[in-house]
Amino acid sequence: MKDMFTVTTLPDKIESEIVKYIKNNKLVPGDSLPNEIEFVEMMGVSRNVVREAMSRLRMLGLIQTRPKRGIVVTEPPLLNGLRKVLDPSFLSVNTIKEMMGMRIALEIGITDFIFTNVTNEDIEQLEIIVSRQKAIGVNTLSVEEEMLFHSKIHEIAGNKFILQLNGIMQPTFVFAKENYDSHFRPVNLKLKEQNKIVEHADLLQFIKDGSKDKYQNAIKLHLYPYWEFVYNKQ
Structure with missing residues (x-):
């Protein structure tokens, strides 16, 4: 061969x-x-x-x-090739799950960077995003609207590679939510019944309070539906 x-x-x-x-x-x-x-x-x-x-x-x-x-x-744009070929409709369920798993790892892993770099101006911008989302209604947010908060979080972390990678992967998150809603809906309902829903407003409050450990625990719970999706063997 x-x-x-x-x-x-x-x-x-x-x-x-x-x-x-x-x-x-x-x-x-x-x-x-x-x-x-x-x-x-x-x-x-x-x-x-x-x-x-x-x-x-x-x-x-x-x-x-x-x-x-x-x-x-010249320095090659490392993610350009990925941007061109990453169409979620061509990906297997297992590959989509792997990408979700990578997102979970990134979101949790950048906590220290967020709390090191965040400024008052960043917090003001997050407050604007959260206020807009509250006006729309948390339950009716599109994935794109939801990602605005996380994109700002990635920007605060100060790693351009993560920010670009998240932008490239976003269509896959949209695809997953639209095509695997039968998984996400019952998980979210269960969290709601247990009063364990973590919203962006909660995450923002922990950032404002400087509560890094609470934020890290909260982001894990916020992403729990994705975690369940990744480890669902069906």
């Missing part, structure tokens, strides 16, 4: 060689690369082959052509 990373065509080989050139010469974003003609002479292949290889690297975000600079190394 062929290795999935096996180089199979000449453009594949040249693409790999250009990446190797960048690594071997310890080039970093902003550093210049040889032009197409120089790579043709260096690698002994046609210009069309080099052009195709470099076109692929541009699509990956590894290189870019800039006025008066020529070809330069």
Whole structure:
């Protein structure tokens, strides 16, 4: 069986060689690369082959052509590829559950960052979001509306990667709530009967009080329907 990373065509080989050139010469974003003609002479292949290889690297975000600079190394946008292919309608239930599990881990794991970084201005913005949600009615919130609170929380945590990842995964959360409502509804009803529903207003109050441990316990309960979904074996 062929290795999935096996180089199979000449453009594949040249693409790999250009990446190797960048690594071997310890080039970093902003550093210049040889032009197409120089790579043709260096690698002994046609210009069309080099052009195709470099076109692929541009699509990956590894290189870019800039006025008066020529070809330069760039920092690739790590999540762009994921953004293009992450359509929840193509995902299995198990994959959706894995993504939900990752969200739970992220939401709980960023607690320390939230309490370290939060400002009075952040709290004011969260209060606006919560007030709007109360006006709409907690039980009638769309997933997109609900995610506004969590997006702001991720912003406060100060990790752009998490913020971008959450934005990319959001359609999957919408898809899950719309297609697996038969799971979420009874879990939420049970929590309501037990008086264990944790709303965004509750989470905000713990942030305002500086109660990190209470917030962390509350966010776990807030996400409990997702937890049940992840570990539901049916």
